Amino acid sequence: MPRRSQAACAVYLPGMSLSHHLTRMTGRDPHQAHRAATPLELLFDLVFVVAFSQIGTQTAHLLELGHVANAVIGLAFTTFAVAWAWINYSWLASGYDTDDIFFRLATMVVMIGVLVVALGVPDVFHSIEAGAHLDNTVMVAGYVVMRVATVALWLRAARHDPKRRSTCIAYAVNISIAQVGWIVLIFLSLPVGTTLLFAALLALFEMAGPMFAELRFGRTPWHAHHIAERYGLLVIITLGEVILGTILTISALVSEQGWTLETAVIAFSGVALTFGMWWMYFAIPWGAILEHHRGRAWLWGYLQMALFGSLVAVGAGLHVAANVIAHEAHVDAVFAATSIAIPVLAFETLLFGLYAFMVQQLDPFHLWLYLGVVLMLAAGVAAVALGASLGLGMILIACSPAVVVVGYETVGWRHGAAMLERVTR
Numbered sequence: 001m002p003r004r005s006q007a008a009c010a011v012y013l014p015g016m017s018l019s020h021h022l023t024r025m026t027g028r029d030p031h032q033a034h035r036a037a038t039p040l041e042l043l044f045d046l047v048f049v050v051a052f053s054q055i056g057t058q059t060a061h062l063l064e065l066g067h068v069a070n071a072v073i074g075l076a077f078t079t080f081a082v083a084w085a086w087i088n089y090s091w092l093a094s095g096y097d098t099d100d101i102f103f104r105l106a107t108m109v110v111m112i113g114v115l116v117v118a119l120g121v122p123d124v125f126h127s128i129e130a131g132a133h134l135d136n137t138v139m140v141a142g143y144v145v146m147r148v149a150t151v152a153l154w155l156r157a158a159r160h161d162p163k164r165r166s167t168c169i170a171y172a173v174n175i176s177i178a179q180v181g182w183i184v185l186i187f188l189s190l191p192v193g194t195t196l197l198f199a200a201l202l203a204l205f206e207m208a209g210p211m212f213a214e215l216r217f218g219r220t221p222w223h224a225h226h227i228a229e230r231y232g233l234l235v236i237i238t239l240g241e242v243i244l245g246t247i248l249t250i251s252a253l254v255s256e257q258g259w260t261l262e263t264a265v266i267a268f269s270g271v272a273l274t275f276g277m278w279w280m281y282f283a284i285p286w287g288a289i290l291e292h293h294r295g296r297a298w299l300w301g302y303l304q305m306a307l308f309g310s311l312v313a314v315g316a317g318l319h320v321a322a323n324v325i326a327h328e329a330h331v332d333a334v335f336a337a338t339s340i341a342i343p344v345l346a347f348e349t350l351l352f353g354l355y356a357f358m359v360q361q362l363d364p365f366h367l368w369l370y371l372g373v374v375l376m377l378a379a380g381v382a383a384v385a386l387g388a389s390l391g392l393g394m395i396l397i398a399c400s401p402a403v404v405v406v407g408y409e410t411v412g413w414r415h416g417a418a419m420l421e422r423v424t425r
């Protein structure tokens with residue numbers, strides 16, 4: 001084979017054509033060997049860097065003003081919107097990605113919609129802060145763009161895959177009804193609290209749609225290891241917000257004090273915190289568990305939206321720390337340390353809980369690790385409250401995931417291996 005052809009094939013999955021002519025969406029093999037994320041999916045994920053960055057920046061702005069409730073509401077609403085857009089596409093692609101020209105152009109349309117959603121994030125936060133009515137007009141407009149393409153893909157799959165036609169149509173109907181609901185909610189222009197209540201009901205309807213479609217009419221051919229990899233890639237994308245927060249914190253400190261030991265300590269702690277959370281997430285073989293227990297994918301997939309939100313919030317907390325150091329915030333160093341520690345705790349709690357659910361067992365050793373996690377976070381906040389520098393507090397907070405990493409690499413991996421053998425029999 002010529003060298004150019006070999007290079008081209010390197011980015012394609014086995015069995016995929018080098019052309020992108022229209023192909024029937026008959027469904028992928030859910031047990032295909034060596035299934036991995038495609039270059040198109042990697043490109044698709046890049047738009048979520050922008051979306052999560054917008055959410056982190058807006059959350060940090062409200063936090064540094066001390067408006068915690070509004071920050072949490074805005075974070076929850078916008079993270080769901082962005083993460084749900086990613087989930088809609090990723091599970092569809094896992095089962096029906098043909099990589100033909102239709103699928104590629106539909107993906108581009110979805111990406112445009114996500115960027116519009118990202119542009120609407122500031123409006124949502126500003127309207128929550130103002131307290132009159134929730135301004136999610138731009139965000140819903142982005143969803144309209146995305147869902148035109150998504151519904152078209154589901155209807156095309158319904159046409160080409162008679163075996164799963166009812167499932168695909170159920171997906172298309174659920175998405176269409178939900179979108180009509182979001183549009184109606186814009187024109188009603190209700191108070192923020194009332195709008196959020198209806199938004200929560202619509203979100204529940206959206207999440208019930210895939211469960212109804214697949215449990216009532218049959219499963220789509222999603223690939224367990226591919227889905228696990230896709231979620232892992234989005235975790236990495238979201239961890240970029242933590243890295244950005246670290247850079248902003250260092251920049252603020254350098255502007256105030258120049259390059260000092262404190263600067264080096266904060267730089268190390270931010271990177272160590274990111275690395276520790278990454279290590280924790282990827283220590284768990286999600287794909288192998290999903291392969292043997294596909295019915296557990298619902299809660300696993302949905303709860304990770306909260307996990308993504310916790311990572312965005314860690315980045316926002318680091319943004320707050322940067323502004324505290326630069327004396328541009330209305331909160332103090334203790335608040336900044338707490339705004340980092342709480343989302344780190346949320347991430348770790350969710351990860352412990354997800355693992356326990358997936359293996360259907362509570363390991364006593366994990367309880368000891370979790371206690372160590374909590375103690376290190378409490379120590380970080382307490383140290384700053386007692387007069388220590390924010391840098392020292394961040395070092396102690398960064399030691400929280402390190403407790404799990406050390407515990408896993410010394411003892412925990414044996415527990416994990418035994419548990420994995422049991423759940424994959």
